[in-house]
Amino acid sequence: MINSFLGQMGFDTSLLSIAYLSEHLFWPLCTILAALTVGIMLNRLLMKRIRQTIDPDESSLKRVFLHALIGVPISWCLCVGIYWGIGMTGFSETITKFLSYVLFTVIIYTITRVVARTLAGFVDLHTARDPSLPKTSLLTNIIYVVVYAMGALIILQYYGISIAPVLTALGVGGMAVALGLQDTLANIISGLYLIVSKQLRIGDYIKLSTGEEGKVADITWRFTTLISVLGNAVVIPNQKISTAILTNFDMPRRDITIKIPVGVSYDSDLDKVERVTLEVAEATMERVDHEIDIPPTVRFHTFGDSSIDFNVFLHSSKFENQYELKHQFIKSLTRRYREEGIEIPYPIRTINNINEK
Numbered sequence: 001m002i003n004s005f006l007g008q009m010g011f012d013t014s015l016l017s018i019a020y021l022s023e024h025l026f027w028p029l030c031t032i033l034a035a036l037t038v039g040i041m042l043n044r045l046l047m048k049r050i051r052q053t054i055d056p057d058e059s060s061l062k063r064v065f066l067h068a069l070i071g072v073p074i075s076w077c078l079c080v081g082i083y084w085g086i087g088m089t090g091f092s093e094t095i096t097k098f099l100s101y102v103l104f105t106v107i108i109y110t111i112t113r114v115v116a117r118t119l120a121g122f123v124d125l126h127t128a129r130d131p132s133l134p135k136t137s138l139l140t141n142i143i144y145v146v147v148y149a150m151g152a153l154i155i156l157q158y159y160g161i162s163i164a165p166v167l168t169a170l171g172v173g174g175m176a177v178a179l180g181l182q183d184t185l186a187n188i189i190s191g192l193y194l195i196v197s198k199q200l201r202i203g204d205y206i207k208l209s210t211g212e213e214g215k216v217a218d219i220t221w222r223f224t225t226l227i228s229v230l231g232n233a234v235v236i237p238n239q240k241i242s243t244a245i246l247t248n249f250d251m252p253r254r255d256i257t258i259k260i261p262v263g264v265s266y267d268s269d270l271d272k273v274e275r276v277t278l279e280v281a282e283a284t285m286e287r288v289d290h291e292i293d294i295p296p297t298v299r300f301h302t303f304g305d306s307s308i309d310f311n312v313f314l315h316s317s318k319f320e321n322q323y324e325l326k327h328q329f330i331k332s333l334t335r336r337y338r339e340e341g342i343e344i345p346y347p348i349r350t351i352n353n354i355n356e357k
Helices: 002-008 013-053 061-068 072-089 093-129 137-158 163-180 182-197 238-243 270-288 319-340
Strands: 205-208 213-219 223-227 233-237 246-248 256-264 297-303 308-316
Touching (some): 182 223, 256 270, 270 319
């Protein structure tokens, strides 16, 4: 009525409306901006405290929890500012109730996020301290799904939606989903079995009875990824790995023994052959893989058709180092034998012709 009266008098009612809104929204906006500023300052103080009081190389539950809190002060202060701002604007009860639902959702989401990140960090911390447990994305994903599902149920309960029918529907629907996703569920269970049984770890070099081999890169909810020697990714369903005959070259120890067969002529001095071979083997191991401290060995075993045969046993700290180790050893041993006058004979076969007179 006041606006129509002022309009008849020749006043610009649009300017009055803007002035009215500015007057009623100024302090709420200031409150929201002030709360946001406080949240940013608290978040910076939290990050500064983390840098000052905790060693960057330290792995502890305290560090995991503080890192999970990063960003929370901003969200909570902003929510408080919006809540206060709503109370100052005098909005209708419907809008106020709707915004309160939104704010409650944001608060529960941030709490859920902190809990999920803390639990996931705790699992990563535990797997880092226990080398027998693989650090995989499967455990992290399960933690996030469970924690966020619990947060969603809390939000639904606050909205007045009964959880019991939802759980019943999930149970009935879960049976139908389980029938339709048998292979997927089998892969998830197989992935958990691989982790719990400690048959393999991230970084282990494995070979399956079906021929696939490589270093374990990750175990997800459905697949296990291997990185082959050529650098290609080999993706295998978890169920296939759990049912296959598996050779883990990193268990029970990561170092491996490499056997290289060699043969020398019957005219060779075997003591000299052994001494020269060990010198070349030790030099090659030191040059290629200096992390190993197990000495090489030589074992003669057979009087062959044209040579005395023996095996040279080298040691490597990693499975993938064996190829370079063999390559360098064969080159160095051939060169050294030639320098020392040790003969590696060609295969010789004598044929007697009984028809010759």
